[in-house]
Amino acid sequence: MDMNMSxxxxxxxxxxxxxxxxxxxxxxxxxxxxxxxxxVKAAMRIWLAHSVGQELSERHQVVESEQPS
Incomplete structure (x- = not known):
């Protein structure tokens, strides 16, 4: 394995x-x-969906940061 992959x-x-x-x-x-x-399986699914999904939403700006007035 090269250094970048490691x-x-x-x-x-x-x-x-x-x-x-x-x-x-x-x-x-x-x-x-x-x-x-x-x-625990249900809790893990919820936790992982939130933690990973939240990061992806923020990274790709899926959710607007401001509330419309």
Whole structure:
């Protein structure tokens, strides 16, 4: 793997871990049997859709920043 690809992978992994870090306590609760996996799966879908979708919307200016008067 060349240096550019290695740096890209490192940045991508770092971004992914930053995105899912808030979900780790939920996954630990599933491991301990305190929470249903289906509940966590739903929470993960909502969280990822919001965190990734929000960034894409801002990057591509899908949502207007000002409210019309």
């Amino acid at each position: 740096a890209f992978m490192e940045l991508s992994l770092s971004k992914f871990l930053e995105t899912v870090r808030p979900l780790m306590p939920l996954l630990e609760e599933v491991e301990r049997g305190e929470r249903e996996p289906s509940d």
